[in-house]
Amino acid sequence: MKGRKLEELFFRVLMVLATILVAGSFFLIVGTVFFKGFHYMNLDMITKTPGGGFYIGKEGGVLNAIVGSFYVAGGATILGLLVSIPVAIFINLYMDGKRFLSNTIRMAFDVLFGIPSIVYGAFGFLIMVYFGIRASLLGGIIAVTLLVIPILVRTLDEVIRTVPFELRDAALSLGSTRWETAKVVLRQIRPGIFTAILLSFGRAIGDVASVLFTAGFSDNVPTSLHEPAATLPLAIFFQLGSPVEEVQGRGYASALILTIIVLIITILSDILIKKFSKHKI
């Protein structure tokens, strides 16, 4: 009898410890990055592009990478939305009575979601070679778009599924076409679309492996789609590989910048999701 209680207690303690470790790892990571990066953080980091001798520890910042990352992530998210909104609508509103097929398509997107970004990067590189595009902002956007499409489709699909059937039925029974019904649904899920955008943007801005071959790297802010573009994660990776202490330090500061950007995005989307589930009918 006592043994059973003891076992219960033992595992309960174990569970609490595991939970503390898992949830605590977040603080450990963010704490480490803050602790190291804060020391090297200054205004130049976010307002200047690398000056001459930046990579041996002279002055400059990573503005090129910050802007490049926003361009790549923004461009990919916009392109991704153009593809995934029609797809999500099609699965949900145009495939009535074909549940097996629509579920198979859903599963295909789940599988696409699981394909690692390095494979998208390699495939994006193949596309670029095929069309004769050099490592550039455009190449980066293409590869990252492939990466975010599954995220966008999955999120939008889930959001559309929360729209009550009655709403669609009402629209259809009033004589509207499926497309007109889709417009009603789209208006309903507007906050959900923003959530999807944030999720996709957050994933896109932090990913390295997909832009590694495709976006290239440059010390300047890109002014056209055909120029190579630096990205923040790649800048972190390069700077950390430097033997110069100052440059490594800037890598930590860049890591801090990226962490802050991503945290803001994640928290915003969390708030949006909560708001969305509160107001939906």
Add this chain to the structure above:
Amino acid sequence: MNFRLLKDKILSKLMLVFTLASVSLLVIIGIGLYYKSIPIIHRLSWGELITSSIWKPLKGLFGFFPFIMGTLWVTAIAIIIALPLCLLTALYIVEYAPVRVKRILTPFVNLLSGIPPVIFGVWGVLFIIPLIQIYIAPHFVEFSTGYSVLAGGIVLAVMIFPLIVSIISEVLRTIPQELKDASLSLGATKWETIKKVILRKALPGIIAAAVLAISRAFGETIAVLMVCGNNAVVPHSVFDPGYPLPALIANNYGEMLSIPLYDSALMFAALLLFIIILLFNIISRVILARLERKLAA
């Protein structure tokens, strides 16, 4: 009126094209990578590519065995660390934690999943590497730089925490309350109920979560590359450096086009990753979909 119907029809066809195009990406990626790996497969055959340990691109020798082993080592370490911890965490969150604690915990799992891979890499370099080099390794081996498959495994484990916790929690929530009540009313303790009822019921879901996590770990690139040591030999202990497949691709893209067959070899590495991950993903998704259907029925 006709115009409205026409518009609907055209748009529906357009959306169908978009849907088919993006779904067929799965096939196109596979074909594209295979097409690019044909030169090396013809030169050296699948068997030789996978089982040979000699990696000398300049001499035209491409043996992927060390890289496959590197990938297996880090993935195995990651899943061995992560699975029990995440299972316990999910059990605590779903079965024990008061609502208030639950509300505080869930955002952190979310936030953790949002952190980019490169930040995990930075953390690995700053925290895990010194930890292994100074505190862990000296107890077991004479010398280690810290850059090892163990470091890669630990960093990967933390990266897959959110994925495993969220899937297992979802699976646990699908278990009917009546089953738990029946067990508890027969006098079983909560832990006994978990052990003999809940875990048994949730087993397929837990396996699916593990398989999905393994496939995620397989393809993770930058974080592992930063802490693994990247030495093209088969690791023999957890303190040896390793060189997983994704790291190989990422590290050598620069020289890819200057050495004959090298680009083909790297695309073959990508193809290997793609095939393995595709299979694992399909397996786990099928298991999960089946669970969902059972629940709906």
